Amino acid sequence: MMIPPSQSLMKYDNPVLVSKNTSAKTPKKTTKPKQNPAIAALGSGGPIPAAPKGKLPPMDSLSNPPPEEILNKILPAREWTENGQLWRQFVSSTPATRPEVENLQGELSKKLQQRQARETGICPVRRELYSQCFDELIRQITIECAERGLLLLKVRDEIQMTIAAYQTLYESSVAFGMRKALMAEQGKADMEEKIQTLEEDKRDLERQVLELKAKCDAVEKRETEKRLLEEKKHSDEIQNLKKINQQLKAQIESIVAPGKK
Template sequence: MYAGMIDLDELTPNRESWLKTEVNPGETLLKFTNPFIIKNVNAKMPPVKPLPKLKKEFKKSSSLLADTSDERQCVLDLISPPRMWTDKDGTTWMQQVSPQPTHRCQIQLLREKVDNLLVETGARDFGICPRRIIIFQQAFDEIIRQVTISCAERGLILLRVRDELKMTFTSYKLMFDDLLVYCDKKITPLEESLIPLEEEKQSLEKDIQKIKDDIDALNMLYDITQRRIAEKRHVENESHKDLVKAHIRTMLQLKKLIAVVSKPVPQGSEDEEEEVVKRLKVHKIPVPEEKALKIAHEEMRRKEKRIRRMKIKTCKVLRMKKMNEKLKKLFEKDLLIKMKTPKESAKKIDSVDDITQMNK
């Protein structure tokens, strides 16, 4: 690279993505002369005067710079130092900033070349971009060269402006680096404090995932058990319905059987069972087995016993009522006879117990 050109590594040490496409230093926008051979490498080059600092020095040196081409070349060398390299044969070559003037068409070509370089290198249109900075620095050096050829004083002023811009840019870069170091010092303990939080977060996420898996497994188990319970309930309902139907059928058969068997057997029949079987055949009732017949006979006997008991109880109750009525009438008559005074007749008889006590 030419002198005064900022290296990308120094400009953006932490931004490797910007270093993928660099501007080729051999294809600089600053115009150089054709390379020529240097016979004596150790030969002393003419000393370059330092930049004038006062206005008086400008006035003194302006006449010399405007007249002599050597002084103009010295100012051009301040823009960028001469290039020197050695071939395999050992010959040393050198290039200097070109002192040839520039025409209007060459300036238009320079503008097109700048636009093409911005597109080829992928420079950004806005914000900080090292590629765009390098391209515009080279273009600014070329403009300084063109101005220096026509007027050396203007070239010196532009050189000072360029150096001042580089100094401000470098100071901003140093401030930025210091800020990065300060931020690193502050961020490092924060990052270290975040490590246990990240671990806790990961453990909590694992626990959450485990709980979700357990919930899914329990939901699946719940669905399976619900299905099994529904199937079991359906089977039980079907079997219960069949059992109820069978009980209803047997109950109807037993009712018919009891109705037939409960009829009194006519006199002169020798065997009751034969008579019952005949009745069943007449009513088209299937003849039951011995157990069914026994059950029917037992049920019929129980019913008869219940009826007899109920009749006996009703008779006893009626008798007791009649006896109570008779006793009340007798007690009332005896009381009226035994009463001597009207005061005693006015007494109220509350219950049968009072009457019995008075009789005694």
């Protein structure tokens, strides 16, 4: 039994068996169907690649080919393997009816709710679903008018390149912000280390100031005591000299006094 690939808003024809491998040793492997490179890049967080150039023929050359050929050129078929068998599924070339368009809108709203897509901001899920819806609109319009389909394809590719430019700008700004944050953290660590060193120097200087103040107080106290001792000694010498002076004066007076008589 074939396991179909993941459902998409794009309308596809029934899958076709491309190759069959009957080897019993072939491991069971299921690969994801080919996806729009822009959608795949957006879901993985990588930059959205630019639209391929030179692969689509000019509009004038598309007037004759059937719609199937045009659709296969602008919307490639998706492939996957199941039990060693390669399956391929082309986009449908059946024109869309009004009920199908209304159903597409309902399916888009349903899938947005089922996959819990965010209503605002950046959301890869919402972007992927809207890209599938836009591809389906391109398919429907291309069947009716190839020129309008190719014009819408250019619009889609331009939108994808604009998103890629904004995403690149965002990633570069985030990287720049991270570098600035790391530089700020490094500068903060250096400043904290410098502050710690200065605080240690301050404490050393304060300790030296206290030691010098203590030495100054000790010297001042010693000099004060020395001065007091010197003053006392000087005062004692003066008192002794005065006493000696009085004794000498008394002796002179005692000597001079008898001569007067």
